[in-house]
Amino acid sequence: MLDRLSWSGVADYLPAAFGAMLGLSYAKSQTPRQKVVSFISAFGLAVYLGTAIAELLNLGPKATIAVGVLTAVVGMDVIGGLLALAAAFRSDPIGTFKAWWGAWWQRGGS
DSSP: OTTTOOHHHHHTTHHHHHHHHHHHTTOOSSOHHHHHHHHHHHHHHIIIIIHHHHHHTTOOHHHHHHHHHHHHHHHHHHHHHHHHHHHHHHHOHHHHHHHHHHHHHOOOOO
């Protein structure tokens, strides 16, 4: 088993896991299940989206690691917000929709 698992293969995923752990430290009002779901989702986002962003911008290896970490941290926030939205929608679908619709499309009066 250890012969097949090399550090060079695992090292590629460590920055994304580190970024997801950083984002997890700010997820205080989530249940343990929500924390696990958001950690795994942010880790996956960072692995795929972080490298895609770095490739799109032609970044080097160090910048790719930074993009992966930042993608995981921001991904934790986005996924936490989506989980909170889903929980609110489950308890009051119409009220949640009206609140979010009003927040996005309401024009601020001066």
